Amino acid sequence: MSLATKFGGYTYENPFMNASGVHCMSTDELDEMDNSRAGSFITKSATTSHRAGNPEPRYFSVPLGSINSMGLPNQGIDYYLNYVLDRQKSHPDSSPVFFSVAGMSVEENLNLLKKIQDSDFNGTTELNFSCPNVPGKPQVAYDFEMTQEILSKVFEFFKKPLGVKMPPFFDFAHFDAMANILNQFPLAYVNCINSVGNGLYIDVETETVVIKPKDGFGGLGGEYVKPTALANVRAFYTRLNPSIKIIGTGGIKTGQDAFEHLLCGATMLQVGTELYKEGVSIFERLEKELKEIMEKKGYSTIDDLRGKLNSL
Template structure:
C-alpha cells in the first residue's frame, strides 16, 4: 500500500503505507516519552518542595532535627575541631544562619541588674572570639552574647592543634591561648553594627535589643607583665561605649601567670584601676546615659581561702557580678576519651561539679545583690535549673552549643520552661528563693552599738597601732608607750547623722586614730577612701609609709573630732587615694577592714 503526499511546488509524491505494527510502536514510544516527562516533572516538583521545606526548617526553625542530627555531626566528622568552629562562626556571620523565631516563655524572664531579659540563657566567651557573628548569635535566642577574649594587641595564640573533642565524654579540651584580632579590629566590627549617625551612649543597650545584653570579655596579651592591669584598663576604655557588660578574665588556664591575678593583693589593685577607668567612661560627656557593668570571671580550681579573697575584693571594689566559672585544669577519673591526656582547659559535663562547688562557696560569701552567672557543663534545662537553685541569677553555655548545634539554646529554654511549669514557679522565683537562703546575710548591728563594745574593739586594735610606732604617730619607740590607751569613741557623721557602721577611735599617745569598718556594705571601700582622703584634706602631711605602702603618718586636724563624709564616685576616691598616697587597708579583723592613720 502507498499513500500520496503533497510536497512543495504542488508536487505529489507516492509514500509507502505504514503497517499497523509500526503505528502502534510509534504511539507507544510517544506515550512512554510523555509519561517519562510527567514522572520527571513530578520528581523535580517533589525535590523542590523537599528542598524548600528543608531550607525553611534550616532557616526558621533552629531546633529542627537537621541541625542537631545531620549538619552538626557531619561537620564534626569531616573537619577538625578548630576548623569546624571557624566554619560555624562564618555561617552565623553571613546572615544566612538559622534563627529562633519563637517567643520565650514568660516563666523564663530574669531581672539582671536594671534589665529584664527574656530568658536566662547566655553564650559564654570563646565561641565568637573576634566579634564576627554577634547578631547571628542573638538571632538564635540568647539573652547574653559574650565575645572574646579580646587582647589589646593582635596575637595568634598557642600553636595548633589546640582544641580537642572528647567525644566519649561530650567534652572539649582547649589551649587556644587567647588568639585575638586585637582591640582595634574587634572594636571596628562592633561599631559597624551601629547606625551611621550613632552617638556613643545614645542606645540603651549595646546589644541593640531591648531584652538582651552584649558582653566583651577582656584578656591580657601573652607578652604583658603578669601583675600589670594596663591591658584590662585599655579594654575598658576601648569597649566601654560598645558593650553592656565588660568581663575581666583572670581565669584562663592557657595564659601563663594569668590565674595569679586571682590572689587578693593583685586582684584588689587590678579592680581598683579597672573601676576607676569605668567610672571615667560613665562620667564622660559622650557616654552619660550608659555605664557598662563590670563582671569578674573566675576559675573553678579554687580553695575556700582563695574564694574568700576574691569575695573580699569584689565587695571592696563594688564589682557588679561574677561568672563562675572558666574551664578546669583538673581531669576527673570519669573521663574515658583518649584526648583526656591533652593539656588545656576542660569544659562540658565533666566541668559541672567543679563549677557548682565554686559557685556555692562564692554565693555564701556575697550578698544577694551581687549576681552570679553560672557557667560550666550546662546542656539541658535541668542543668540550668540546678544552677539557679545553687544561687545563679543566669547561666551560660558553650560546649553543648558546639556539640548540639544552633538549636541548643531553644531546646534548653523549652526544657527549662517545662521544668519550671512542673514546679509551679518562675525562673526569678527560683533564683530569689535560693539567693535568700544561700547568700551572705546582712549582719545584725544591734549587738554592736554600745560604747562598751566599741571600746573593747578599740582595745583589740591597740596592738596594731603600737606596732606602727614612729611611722604612724611619731612616737619614739625607745620610750615607754605603755600608757597608750583608748580615750573614747568619736562619731563619724554623714549629713548630720551619726553612722554606727564606721567608728573613729581616738588613741591618746600621739593623736593616733583608727577607723574601723564594721559594715558589710559593698560601698564601704568608697567610704573608707573618702574618710581617709578627707582627713588628708584637713591637714595631714604624708611623711612616710611602711614597706607595703599601706599606712600614712603625719598630723591630722579634725573639726570637733568629726570627719565629715563627702562621697564622690567611690572608684575615683579609691584610685586617687591609692595613686597619691599609696593608702590601702592595713589588714582585717574578723573580716572587718581597718585603716590606721595618724
C-alpha cells in the same frame, strides 16, 4: 511561664548566653548568636591586637566534655568593639550585649578597659581573670594581691558595668578570701567558672595526648566540671553582696543543668562546650527543657527559684 531575667537594669528574654571563647570569634558567629534563641551573647575575650593563639590541635571533644588550650586567639579589641557599636546603632532598642577583655598584663588590661570607657559602648564588660591556657602566664585570680591591685586601679577610672570571670576555687578559705576582695568593689557580676585548668586526656590507641600546646595539658569543660561550677556559683552567691550578680558557667548541657545553676543562685547562664558541639540550636532546646522542669515544679518565673537550694 517566663524565663525573663533582669540583669544590669535590663530585662533579657531568657538567661542563656554563650561562654566567651565559643561561637564568638568572627562577626558571622556573633550574628548567629544574635539571631539565636539565646537571651544575650558575649564577644571573644579581646587583646590589644590580633592573636593567632596556640598551635593546633588545641581543642578536643571528649565523651564527658572537652579539653582545650586555645591561647586566646582573637581578632583584637577594635574588631569586636566596632561590631558591638554598629549593633547598638542598628538595634537601638535591643538589650545590650557583653564584651570580654583579657589582657596579657596588668597594663594591657587597664588600657583595654580605658578604650571601652572612652567608647560609646553601653553594655556590660567582662574582665577575664582566668586564662589557664596561656603558656608561662599564671591565672590572675589565683594571685589574690594581684586581683585586688588590678580592681583598685580599674575602678579609679572605669564607670561602666563590669564583671569578672573567675577560675574555679576548691577551698572554703579561698572562697572567703576572694569574696572579701570582690565585695570591696562595685562589680556588676562574677562569672563562675572558667575551665578547670590543666587536665590531661590520653588517646590510648596512639599513646599520646590529644592537644598540642603545653604537652597536652588543657582546660576541662563540659559535664566533667558541672559539680565544681555549681559549687563555685553557690559559694559566691552566699558570700557576695546582693548587688553582685552571678553568671553560672560550666557543664550546662540540658535544661536540668540550667535549673541547677539557677537554684545555686545564678542570674544568667553561659554555655560553652555543648554550644561548640551542637551549635546555636541548643538554646531553643535548653529553653524548652528548662520551661518543662519549671512547669512540672510549679515555678512561673526564674526569680521564684533562684538561690533557693536547700541544705540537709
